[in-house]
Amino acid sequence: MVDTTMNDKIFNVSMSPHIRDNESISKIMWTVIIALTPAALFGAFNFGYRVLMVLLIGMGSAVLFEYLTQKIRKKAITIRDGSACLTGLLLAMCLPPTIPFYMPAVGSFIAIVIAKHAMGGLGFNIFNPAHIGRAALMISWPVAMTTWSKMTTGVDVVSTATPLNILKQQGYQKLIETFGSAPDMYQALFLGTRNGSIGETSTVLLLLGGCFLIYKKYINWQVPVVMVGTVGILTWVFGPAGLFTGDPLFHMMAGGLIIGAFFMATDMVTIPITIKGQVIFALGAGILTVLIRLKGGYPEGVCYSILLMNSITPLIDRFVQPVRFGLRGEAK
């Protein structure tokens, strides 16, 4: 027993509240990494074990660059919080499986050093670091970033183009032919046995991870639902053969939409802080994605649409604030 006569030290007098929830930044980040793992591992199964190397280089270099940056800036080392590792993983998952090994490292450098730490570090970056890294690679090595491998598991799919590429260049009929039939195509898109970036292919595993994060309350369901829904509705309305002739199911599962909507458009640092603001963000990202896919020069637009919406996040936050208790809508 410790009696009350001890008076060796005064007690801790920090400000209230004196109890806290046991959530932490590292818990959130590592949970997101866990949620991404099945889809990432499926990438290795789908494209060969080479991509494991790509993923490891992406994560490892991101952590290394974070460590070096913080060391040089004489800041506290925060590599254990998982945020750099997560950025590296997300970046690598959005790269083609055939990417040369040095490129994920270059992408991580841009993501971590320029997009994150030059902005002030975790919490201050305006743009999603992983997407900035990917965009930089896309501009620097457009060929390497659009060269797709043959899949190791594809039953009779030997195309070396992504479904969105085929759609862009050869049209919807050719796309169906490539997969055999429409149901076959949907199945391939859903399961992930199709060409594309390492971690973006398996709709089902990404949905699983996304639902896990929604269940853990780390992301709001409104964001992916609105973004994917917007893409679905708009691609259906503005179909190739006139109004209401599109294939929403294809567009919702193709490309990087699912991984983007569940894991990038929900990156808390770079999206609005209120749910209402997040819905506006998701709506805008969905519209821009469709615009780029249907009218733009690129086959895929998820990455750029999210980056564009990141840039107006402060503006959304400025105008979409929570409703204050007792304000009755009168002048503030």
Place this chain on the structure above:
Amino acid sequence: MIKSFRGGVHPKDSKFYTAGKPIETAPLPEVAVIPMRQHIGAASIPIVKKGDLVKKGQVIGEADGFVSSNVHASISGQVIDVGSHPHPIFGKCEAVVISSDGKDEWLEGLPLTRNWEELEAAQLLKIISDAGIVGMGGATFPTHVKSTVQKDKHVDLLVLNAAECEPYLTADHRMMLEEGPRIVAGVRIAMKVLGVEKCLIGIEDNKKDAIEEMTTAFAGLPVDVVALPTKYPQGAEKMLINAVSGRIIPSGGLPMDVGVVVQNVGTVAAICDAVTRGIPLIQRVTTVSGGSIKAPKNIRVRIGTSFREAIDFCDGFLTRPEKIIMGGPMMGMAEPNIDIPIIKGVSGILAIAKGEANTGKEASCIRCGRCVNACPMGLNPSMLSILSERGLYEEAREDYGLFDCAECGSCVFACPAKRNIVQYVKFSKAQNAAAKLKENRG
């Protein structure tokens, strides 16, 4: 329909330590240190001097103006000092120190027997004022001030705050179980003072027995017990009024703006004592709890007893506490040591063990929005903390409702980055107040 409010958080209520423990009377203090500031408003003026003999219930500090309160001797004995002494909120404060003669003698004529129903509202108010009664939930606003309806206001509802939403605290809970008649009388007197016909009692549904007890006790009276979901800060004035009556206090407003006055369970019990028996506020029920307390208890203790004596009555510490808290863990105040007196607003004495506190290193905001979802006032705590960090105090006030913040701590509880948002808010408020002062002078 479940009545509640938007936002809020669900901390572990930790009431199991003391919820089942009947109130015990703590021994008399050897020496009672009775501060002259135990209420919001002007400090009382001591009217005794060193060497004087005082009796229990005797006025030793007189209210200085309307927004102030009398202070009474809590034990009989000799005044051994009038001067600066440790205080749980102000660090140091003028206090009257009484050395007990062990006799615990009442001032002549106390306690008396009085039929309150024969008294007018004004007379009742005078008794409450003289008895030095203040809000005993912790805010310590003088009760007679709160019960005086301003000319331009109309009050039609009394709300009894029995939510006790702070974790650990069970003093109000036990009083409702054990002292129903005092509470009933206190509520009826408070209603007469205000001239209202209706009272609503808000109790969180983690106190089912108290809900039953109060429903029975108030049967036949125009008083309804409202079961509220267990969610912090259910007992915050604006949230409570909204939950039980649906009324919304406008930003910057007071309960009286929507015709409501809120009283706490301990306060109405004190009103009953003062009016029916002439006993001023010289003791209170408080919860001594937390993982570091060996035998947590609900105790009835004299004002001026030291935290140390109260903790010793609960068999001392089990382990070295991480923090000593006056009040609840969400809004209470951390104390550097335990040689401080229990004052009228001490609703709990907590010794929080390491691990219960769950602190952590503060990081920068990752904009996760948990604080926004938790804030019952609909503010953006993330923004308030960042504006404070950057010195933009005026913007915080003008554009982000700084002064709406009740400092309930829900945002800090929810924050994964462990940001001390309440601290930032308090600082911003102080900076705004200082700027205003300067402006008025300049």
